[in-house]
Amino acid sequence: MHKLRAWFLLPARLVNFVCFVVPLCIVLAYSLLSRGVYGGVEQPWTFENYRRLVDPLYLGIFLRSFWIAGLATLLCLVLGFPLAWFIARSSVRRRTLYLNLVMIPFWTSFLVRTYAWMFLLRDTGLINTVLLATGIIAEPLPLLYNNGAVLLGLVYGYLPFLVLPVYTSLEKIDLSMMEAAADLGARPITAFWQVVVPMAKPGMRAGSILVFISCIGTYLTPDLLGGSKTIMIGNVVQNQFTAARDWPFGAACSLLLMGLVMLFLRSDEL
């Protein structure tokens, strides 16, 4: 029986090893090597890449990445929870419709959707054009290339990742739970905080982690919607592997990010 199980697990283990463990080891090795002149890596082995990360410039970017990702997660939670609750309380037929609507954006590439936001937000974009034409504003609003635009892009892009797990949690809450709470003297608002939120916690946790991890590593959104001051750690990594041709430093960056995220999530568990 045990042998059989081992065989069944083998494909998954193999994929996991080849696609996850091996690349991670390569990244670790790269981060400890020196920069090649035309990209790539060279001997000798060194800790220099990690020492460079202590620079306030990079620490600042790390800090901002956590801050933006955290804020995006919080906004997703605030916006996504009521939506998930609404869907979970709808009739079964409506639920399928609403869930499909939530997932429709996934039918198009994230890149295309992010470009769409650029067309909406830029100075000659739809929003500014309409506002200028109606005389509500005299000058175009600076909607693009700032933290707000990045935040908007992230919340827009990752909201479904939060709605779906939270919905799954909320859907399991029987109406009789709410009645029991009322029966025992809880006002609706108390029932919400004392019963609904605790019971939805697993979904809120899973959703938040999904959104947070996706946001903290992102480079596309800040690259397209952010300005020069909105660089996130993903952009630094991307830059090291392309323009800067400093693979070891890029590798060190991504490993530090991974370590910090793991620490962050672990501390959340405690």
Added chain:
Amino acid sequence: MAAILELRGVSRHYPGHRAVHNVSLEVESGAFYSILGPSGCGKTTTLRLIAGFDEPTSGDILLDGKPLQNVPAFERPVNTVFQRYALFPHLTVEGNVEFGLRRRGVRDCKTKVAEALEMVHLTGKEKRMPSQLSGGEQQRVALARSLVLEPRVLLLDEPLSALDPALRKSVRAELKALQRRTGITFVFITHDQEEALSLSDRIAVMNKGEVEQIGSPQDIYVRPATPFVATFLGDVNWIDDASKLGVRPEATRIGRESPGNGARIESGQVRQSVFLGHCFHVETETSRGRIVAEAAQPFAAGENVFVWWHAADEMRFHA
């Protein structure tokens, strides 16, 4: 004694469906009051109207003489034991029992919780999660959670139906003892006539959203007001075709000789004898149709017999 709970012409109509229609009843303080009926008869809707989870379309519900209209569920001094218990899965046994006390801002929760748990024999399981408890234990938590609030009326929605049959009888006895000890008025919803008969001081029998009869268990069993009540509470031998005259099998005797006294006697032929454990039900074919009699011994199929009963045991209905 005064009525603690009164329903006056209460109806709950849905579009195209009268879930509850013109229900009037009075529950005396300290009573064990059952609402009995088949599924879909409106008994659970009635309970939900009393609890405040639903509003009547017409009629009044009075608690201690005061109308409950516009009093939200969370302010009504009644508590409910739900059919599936509806324990909060994220709270411990203690947390569940405390829930209502905390909402009232009671400071000395611990003693009350301990007392309530002792009452339902769950001392020592305070820190368990509901998922770690058996069905019977979960139900006792649900009871403790409601009883700890000392409600004016405790509503129980088929609390025994989710338990396995072996457990049901012992829990039934416990429930009755608990009700006596606490003196709290119980309104007990059930579709099980045996449960209702054995537990209740008074029973309201419901059918198709309406109350068919209200009375003591003996009353409704021996003197059912309608053919429905008669058949719902037990077996009936219909002596005529129009369901106007019936007699219960246990009031029907059987023998090979005619008793020759003042009883109503029919002659017939045995169809079969069914062993029920404590007795046999002997089915006979008579000129009045099929009549079942209770007997200590079986009779052979085809035997010629007499069945008889006393006029006092006859149940008469007016169409």
